Amino acid sequence: MSHWSRWFLVALVAQLTPGYSLVASDQIDPSHATVRQDDPTLWYKVQLLGLEGQGWTETKAPFDRLPAHAEGVVRDPVWSLSRHAAGLCVRFKTDAETIRARWTLTSDRLAMPHMPATGVSGLDLYAKLDDQWCWVGVGFPSEVTNTVTLASGLTGEAREYLLYLPLYNGVASVEIGLPEGATLAKATPRAEGQEKPIVVYGTSITQGGCASRPGMVHTAILGRRFNRPVINLGFSGNGKMEAELADLLAELDPALYVLDCLPNMVAEEIEARVEPFVRSLRSARPETPIVLAEDRTYTNARLVAGQWERNRSSRAALRAAYDRLVASGVKGLTYLAGDPQLGEDGEATVDGSHPTDLGFLRMADVFESVLQPLLATPEPVETCERTATGPVEVPRTLQDSFHPPIAFLGDDGTYSSPLEFSDGRTVQNATDWLERRREILSTWHGIMGQWPALLDEPATETLGTETQEGFEQRQVRIEVAPEGRTLDGYLLIPEGDGPFPAMLVVFYEPETAIGEGNPVLAFARDLANSGFVALSLGIDPSAVIPEAGRLGVQPLSYLAFMAANASNAMARMPEIDPDRIGVMGHSYGGKWALFASCLHEAFACGVWSDPGIVFDESRPNVNYWEPWYLGWEAGRNRSRGVITPESPRTGAYEQLVRKGHDLHELHALMAPRPFLVSGGSEDPPERWRALSHTVAVNRLLGFEHQVALTNRPGHRPTEQSNEQIMDFLKSVLRP
Structure with a gap:
């Protein structure tokens, strides 16, 4: 037909x-x-x-x-509330x-x-x-x-x-x-695969206090968004993770469980009850995902010390229980952070605790971003082998860059394999990798802070336009975070008929990349002259350090979140091919690009110029420990500089190092998308020890030549290293 x-x-x-x-x-x-x-x-x-x-x-x-x-x-109050x-x-x-x-x-x-x-x-x-x-x-x-x-x-x-x-x-x-x-x-009837419900067990907030009407509680909003039944088991003042409730929940056969009881529990109760409750569910439902949710931040916690301490102690107890469960081999757990749930402005509750309709909308956004991957129907072949760029055609200038030198062949260093689950199982196939990939993402987001929901339609405003030789340069303002947060930058569009492949270029400020500074850092200008659309954005990382009790997402992760929203804005531009958008940066911008491309799968490729691609406390410039990267911790300040006994690790960085994590786990999330490390003084050939683990993931998925490392003597890019970057991008994005 x-x-x-x-x-x-x-x-x-x-x-x-x-x-x-x-x-x-x-x-x-x-x-x-x-x-x-x-x-x-x-x-x-x-x-x-x-x-x-x-x-x-x-x-x-x-x-x-x-x-x-x-x-x-069940206790009488629970029974009475269950009749609501x-x-x-x-x-x-x-x-x-x-x-x-x-x-x-x-x-x-x-x-x-x-x-x-x-x-x-x-x-x-x-x-x-x-x-x-x-x-x-x-x-x-x-x-x-x-x-x-x-x-x-x-x-x-x-x-x-x-x-x-x-x-x-x-x-x-x-x-x-x-x-x-x-x-x-x-x-x-619900479509196949959408008939199983989401079960949410919790407190007065879960029950709906204080929505203006029944359809505005976050559980109802999620039901409409997911087109799926939701069973609301919120019991006002009585969500306490009691054993009899675990037995009752185990009688159900849902798509997933959300356990959101912290507002009704103190640290001692959390320590005593969470693990038995989860183990009971896991015994009855071995494959059903379980989400452990932190409590929302009291909106007056910055002013009332007792509220802040209640959030802190409860979350510490839940995180400790989660870590013990994972370490003991309980699989299928996801951790949902509390800080992002109500937003940053303190305007989302009736009484500091119970959300208004605005609060419930914000909670639904955060919950949706966490639950969506757990509800997705696995499509191992299509998902794991999808890459917007296809197989990489290795250019002549990079012939020796897609494999380690002989000195490092077979040398995986001391890094743990990303192909091993936290419970000791080994990834055997693409389906296993999907599960392991979700576990890595959940672990890192759980430590760094859960992202808010991405913006569906980020706004773009053109502030001015100039015609340059070979391209048009627009000064633009891009919405990159909720509540109207924007970054000013430059959009460079080459002459000719699009849509074009595109690169997001990130740095301290956007002018350097368009040529208003050192010419070896004029990445956006060079890209436009080579047939790419380039969006140059910049911000000082200290500008995104979260205030106590508000954002709760580590700055480097939040920068990646902003880049993800920028990519969504780029995907809506008619001049850009939405399937061919990458991200790149140098030094600090390289760290930003690394986290953005690894944490946001929509980026088709990444270029990381000498950021320090693993934790390395022997290198002062590989300073992920600083509070403007991963070392932010409420109420603690450390002296700037390397780790010393007098200035120890803090924040998420301390947790990641203590628990044996390193950035090679994030690299693996790129597979099978290609990336280039344009290495200098901070990323010498020894970095192949870490990169070999991502090569192994790609081979499991049936891909070769997706990981490249070039080297130069110093930190600053050179004409040769920039030529290699451009050749790499031409081979993977094909302008």
């Missing part, structure tokens, strides 16, 4: 069946509805449509969250122009002092429009039994709807009211 014929048939079907078609077998017979006197509305019990977000069917009451057999097993309808929802299809609701609550406490009635006791309606969930209306509760119109004046087009039930009240009954003649049907 031709492309045209296939398009015609699709278009014809779309015309004959606008919106969602209501399959007869899924329709609810109107005879199941009830009608009240003097009101033609047909009222349908939501049980006819099925409840989503309920882990058990054998419950004492229809809208309970725990099974009947949990009564008398938090997270329960109903998916359905209708072509009605008006949708009404009638529900009876189990308590007359409609609101709380810090949470409105719409969130505590209301209903919340969404509709699917162009494959996106859009808010429609809320059911305002005014008494125990309520009858409201959720929406009127709808188009009458058949579509899918999603109705959330109250967060902090129970319901005895819920009915949907439709006009006579309107059809009602069950929603289409």
Whole structure:
């Protein structure tokens, strides 16, 4: 069948069946509805449509969250809270122009002092429009039994709807009211691979305090984003990781577990309960991912010492438990940091603890970035062997750069193999590598601080344009972080027809790379003259040192996060081929480029000019220990310079070294994407001992000539080393 014929048939079907078609077998017979006197509305019990977000069917009451057999097993407060309808929802299809609701609550406490009635006791309606969930209306509760119109004046087009039930009240009954003649049907079942739920066990925050309406708690937001059921097991003030809850959670078969109980636990409880709880789950569900979440940072922690200490001590206890679990061989664990969850401005809570809708949106962004890789369906061949550049055609000037000199052949140094899991297993194939890759990322992000969610559509503003010989130079402002944080720089676009391959060039400031300084550092100008788009950005690393209680991400990791957002901005530019974007930098910029390319898989390649590609405390310039790189630690200051007994390691750097990690683990994340180390005084030929481990990963995946190291005597680039860089980029990105 031709492309045209296939398009015609699709278009014809779309015309004959606008919106969602209501399959007869899924329709609810109107005879199941009830009608009240003097009101033609047909009222349908939501049980006819099925409840989503309920882990058990054998419950004492229809809208309970725990099974009947949990009564008398869990503590009374937990049982009482389990009868609240938090997270329960109903998916359905209708072509009605008006949708009404009638529900009876189990308590007359409609609101709380810090949470409105719409969130505590209301209903919340969404509709699917162009494959996106859009808010429609809320059911305002005014008494125990309520009858409201959720929406009127709808188009009458058949579509899918999603109705959330109250967060902090129970319901005895819920009915949907439709006009006579309107059809009602069950929603289409979840797609294969998306039917398993996410289970979130936690506290009052998980339960939804203090969302303005039920659809705004982060668990509901995640359900819409992932198009997947979410079971909300938040119990206000009572998420304490008790053994009986572990047994109950083990009865479920979810896509993953999220354990988010720190706000209700002190350090002593965390130390005593986390490991048995996780081991119980792991015994019952050996393959199900488990996420251990830190508590959100109290938004007044910078001012109230007790709040700050509560966050610190709880997190220290959770991290220690996590480390012990991993060291003992428990696999499939992911650590979710607390600092990024509510943002940096202190504006995301009602009372310093419980999020507003803004806070829940920010939490959803952070949780999404952590959960997304765990929910992805593995595609080992396509994922592991995907590379935007294809096999590298080794240029003549680099013939000796893709293998170590004879002196280092077979010499892997003392570095641990990235092909070994933390539990001692060995990576055997591409599927294993996907799992091991996730483990490395989780470990490093867990120590350095979890990134916020990347910006989907970073803004780009052109501030001015100049015509240079052979290219156009634009002064631009790029959005690189949440809350409108931007960097000014220069975008150089070569003459000719695009889209072109592109490189992000990073340094202390953007002017050097466009030629306003030492000519051997004019990387962006040289790239534009060679047929590449170049974006030159710069910032002093000290400008991203996190303030205590705010960001919580090590500066070098946050610089990589900013570079990742810049690459997203570049991918949206019509002049750039989004599949051929790399990143490069020299010295400090080389460190930045190393972390950016390793931590953000969308970069097609990397060039790292003499940054010091491993931890080396014998080299003062390989200074990852400094607070503006990986050594930031709240409340501690060390003297600038090399590590000494008087000025010891601090921050994430101290943890990484103490636990035996080194940067070769990050190098391995590049596979099978190619990278070049343009080595000088800080990266001599001995660095092949570390690089050989990434060569081994590439060979496991079926790739050769993806790792290159050139050498020059000094730290500063030379004309020859720059020629080698350009030849490498031409071979891998093919302008």
